[in-house]
Amino acid sequence: xxxxxxxxxxxxxxxxxxxxxxxxxxxxxxxxxxxxxxxxxxxxxxxxxxxxxxxxxxxxxxxxxxxxxxxxxxxxxxxxxxxxxxxxxxxxxxxxxxxxxxxxxxxxxxxxxxxxxxxxxxxxxxxxxxxxxxxxxxxxxxxxxxxxxxxxxxxxxxxxxxxxxxxxxxxxxxxxxxxxxxxxxxxxxxxxxxxxxxxxxxxxxxxxxxxxxxxxxxxxxxxxxxxxxxxxxxxxxxxxxxxxxxxxxxxxxxxxxxxxxxxxxxxxxxxxxxxxxxxxxxxxxxxxxxxxxxxxxxxxxxxxxxxxxxxxxxxxxxxxxxxxxxxxxxxxxxxxxxxxxxxxxxxxxxxxxxxxxxxxxxxxxxxxxxxxxxxxxxxxxxxxxxxxxxxxxxxxxxxxxxxxxxxxxxxxxxxxxxxxxxxxxxxxxxxxxxxxxxxxxxxxxxxxxxxxxxxxxxxxxxxxxxxxxxxxxxxxxxxxxxxxxxxxxxxxxxxxxxxxxxxxxxxx
Amino acid sequence: xxxxxxxxxxxxxxxxxxxxxxxxxxxxxxxxxxxxxxxxxxxxxxxxxxxxxxxxxxxxxxxxxxxxxxxxxxx
Numbered sequence: 001x002x003x004x005x006x007x008x009x010x011x012x013x014x015x016x017x018x019x020x021x022x023x024x025x026x027x028x029x030x031x032x033x034x035x036x037x038x039x040x041x042x043x044x045x046x047x048x049x050x051x052x053x054x055x056x057x058x059x060x061x062x063x064x065x066x067x068x069x070x071x072x073x074x075x076x077x078x079x080x081x082x083x084x085x086x087x088x089x090x091x092x093x094x095x096x097x098x099x100x101x102x103x104x105x106x107x108x109x110x111x112x113x114x115x116x117x118x119x120x121x122x123x124x125x126x127x128x129x130x131x132x133x134x135x136x137x138x139x140x141x142x143x144x145x146x147x148x149x150x151x152x153x154x155x156x157x158x159x160x161x162x163x164x165x166x167x168x169x170x171x172x173x174x175x176x177x178x179x180x181x182x183x184x185x186x187x188x189x190x191x192x193x194x195x196x197x198x199x200x201x202x203x204x205x206x207x208x209x210x211x212x213x214x215x216x217x218x219x220x221x222x223x224x225x226x227x228x229x230x231x232x233x234x235x236x237x238x239x240x241x242x243x244x245x246x247x248x249x250x251x252x253x254x255x256x257x258x259x260x261x262x263x264x265x266x267x268x269x270x271x272x273x274x275x276x277x278x279x280x281x282x283x284x285x286x287x288x289x290x291x292x293x294x295x296x297x298x299x300x301x302x303x304x305x306x307x308x309x310x311x312x313x314x315x316x317x318x319x320x321x322x323x324x325x326x327x328x329x330x331x332x333x334x335x336x337x338x339x340x341x342x343x344x345x346x347x348x349x350x351x352x353x354x355x356x357x358x359x360x361x362x363x364x365x366x367x368x369x370x371x372x373x374x375x376x377x378x379x380x381x382x383x384x385x386x387x388x389x390x391x392x393x394x395x396x397x398x399x400x401x402x403x404x405x406x407x408x409x410x411x412x413x414x415x416x417x418x419x420x421x422x423x424x425x426x427x428x429x430x431x432x433x434x435x436x437x438x439x440x441x442x443x444x445x446x447x448x449x450x451x452x453x454x455x456x457x458x459x460x461x462x463x464x465x466x467x468x469x470x471x472x473x474x475x476x477x478x479x480x481x482x483x484x485x486x487x488x489x490x491x492x493x494x495x496x497x498x499x500x501x502x503x504x505x506x507x508x
Numbered sequence: 509x510x511x512x513x514x515x516x517x518x519x520x521x522x523x524x525x526x527x528x529x530x531x532x533x534x535x536x537x538x539x540x541x542x543x544x545x546x547x548x549x550x551x552x553x554x555x556x557x558x559x560x561x562x563x564x565x566x567x568x569x570x571x572x573x574x575x576x577x578x579x580x581x582x583x
Binding site: 223224226227228229230231249253257258259261262415458459460462463466471472476477478 | 517518521522532535537538539540542543544546557558559560562563564567
């Protein structure tokens with residue numbers, strides 16, 4: 001029978017290699033039998049308590065146990081919503097407002113912090129819940145009712161109005177992604193992943209699901225190692241890691257400090273990176289260090305389940321060139337639409353729009369925002385068909401490869417994270433003493449620069465901002481101004497600020 | 509030293525960098541900060557910090573970092 005549930009991956013694998021290490025970090029590990037047991041115990045608990053088809057907040061430290069926590073929610077017919085202890089309190093409250101969750105799963109560490117949340121629902125502790133006797137009949141009953149269009153997770157992305165948006169994905173789009181990504185990157189049971197992405201983003205799908213599909217192994221890299229390049233490579237070698245799907249900044253952290261002159265990743269043969277420009281100078285260092293390895297650029301929005309396009313690097317690039325986004329995965333189509341909603345021709349720039357099973361279900365409890373970007377395919381006036389408008393501009397190059405050009409709006413990519421500059425501005429404007437502010441992004445130096453006018457002291461502003469925004473959204477430079485430059489129409493003059501910042505850089 | 513303190517204080521206005529000696533041990537600095545600090549030091553002082561020097565001991569205090577930069581600048 002055709003696969004309709006992501007858990008079928010785990011169920012087939014656990015029969016084959018129950019004792020094999022599935023998920024581990026530098027201290028602990030879980031084999032497939034343990035992952036399967038803990039997931040089913042959690043699912044059984046949720047079923048017994050009557051939680052069904054609703055969000056379960058998973059608030060745990062990054063640890064192998066997070067994985068059975070996620071799958072446990074799916075076993076229970078619910079969907080997991082990972083949040084993280086590093087998320088600012090204010091953001092977590094916004095997420096809870098959106099979800100109205102009745103149940104939250106913690107570990108023994110985060111449960112203390114969770115007590116300070118304004119949360120009236122039930123708080124569970126992982127180590128206690130997995131003591132639940134597995135109720136196979138209840139789980140079978142839930143499975144029987146599940147459809148492949150039912151949700152399995154919600155992850156939150158930056159929203160320009162200051163409120164994060166929860167992207168809801170279902171079994172079918174995740175299965176579509178896992179199958180096509182695995183085929184494209186050549187994963188198999190010998191794959192050893194090193195996970196870098198936080199588990200509260202869809203980026204971790206690349207390791208989580210192929211691991212249970214193939215009976216592969218994923219090592220969660222301790223966050224602190226991404227500060228210390230030599231220790232990081234030593235970790236990869238100690239665990240014979242052969243595959244990484246990382247943000248570009250994690251890879252360039254290694255290459256830019258001449259780490260390869262001291263130590264090389266000895267087993268690494270598959271390197272995927274995504275959603276960010278890989279500086280060619282750094283890329284060449286990687287390629288020179290690992291000439292036999294396969295390098296693949298991935299591109300895609302969270303709204304279309306992980307990644308949508310890939311490009312296997314098969315030629316050299318000049319320092320001022322960008323590595324193409326390439327072509328869509330099997331069963332996904334890219335439409336480049338012009339302002340007139342026509343297909344862009346011959347190298348013309350258009351908005352990258354995505355069509356296919358990969359589309360997620362939309363934004364949770366937010367039909368308004370969903371309907372703005374999940375829209376009827378304008379090229380189809382015959383039957384309902386949704387496409388997702390990414391807001392990214394792209395073009396086809398002369399080789400027929402898709403190339404990313406820029407954003408339509410003020411969304412940026414910084415340190416691998418997708419950020420709406422508007423979300424930073426909204427949070428600054430909310431502070432007392434602030435008259436106005438404007439955020440710009442300097443691409444060359446990869447810096448977010450905040451300009452503001454008001455009585456507030458710079459230090460106080462940054463301190464308050466840290467309580468409201470994740471740290472990757474904190475501006476790298478904050479500059480106080482007497483007056484804000486305005487355009488003729490009275491709008492904030494972002495171009496003038498950009499020019500001002502450029503000029504200041506040159507003065508130095 | 510003052511230029512260095514300015515770089516650090518820009519990142520974390522809430523920290524007293526003149527006295528703190530556990531910037532890494534207490535997870536005050538994270539990988540974003542380290543990368544930023546290294547690139548700012550490169551811009552400001554024209555000093556490249558090589559991989560083998562990017563270890564916790566050199567980043568635990570402003571003093572240790574300053575000593576590292578001074579040593580590398582002399583080399």
